[in-house]
Ligand SMILES: NS(=O)(=O)c1ccc(B(O)O)cc1
């Protein structure tokens with residue numbers, strides 16, 4: 179398009195000054211040798227119904243694939259979780275280059291992108307909006323992406339992105355099974371108590387970061403980078419890249435591992 183496309187720091191990533199509590203913020207650097215093996219941690223049990231997939235849209239920070247969370251049709255339980263959590267959406271964070279883009283790091287290692295599958299505690303709360311304010315309200319599965327072979331399951335999602343280039347654009351999207359984005363091994367993960375990584379940054383998240391990454395192709399990641407932070411009518415268009423938060427201090431928290 180004739181408009182000038184800039185890739186610059188999105189205003190959102192200038193860190194807010196005061197954060198409620200602020201001692202369990204995310205993301206973090208996972209220091210492997212300091213994580214504590216907990217044999218009580220069970221395997222994660224995901225049960226996703228592809229028919230609950232509803233739409234894909236650009237919210238001006240990332241693109242979200244949203245699920246019908248009015249019933250317990252797509253859920254996660256087990257792992258460190260005491261309750262059953264309902265899938266409400268998944269989204270990604272990525273960089274302008276393959277050298278960075280993830281939110282969590284492992285021994286300071288950066289990945290080109292990170293997937294977040296967002297769930298809320300439907301045993302204790304009746305709406306996401308309620309759960310997001312509570313201690314154990316949310317459970318987010320984090321999966322690192324590496325550049326390699328093309329991810330066949332991801333392609334359906336990549337093909338939908340040009341239709342939601344601008345902020346606030348939405349398209350119908352259904353029968354997408356998010357299980358295809360999970361690594362083959364979901365028994366090995368790190369878990370800790372943290373927060374949302376974008377506003378409202380509420381400290382309500384049990385994080386489960388998968389040890390095994392998934393692979394996507396360079397071209398698939400390039401399509402992520404073709405999205406825009408800005409809406410169609412804005413004068414200057416800004417490329418949607420570097421939509422990750424910097425690592426936050428651990429503040430004495432323990433990161434547990436489900437594997438030794
Ligand atoms: N990046 S994240 O998974 O921590 C996340 C999830 C949900 C929301 B939200 O619904 O505002 C914000 C951030």
Ligand SMILES: [Zn+2]
Nearest residue numbers: 269271294375
């Ligand atoms: Zn996220």
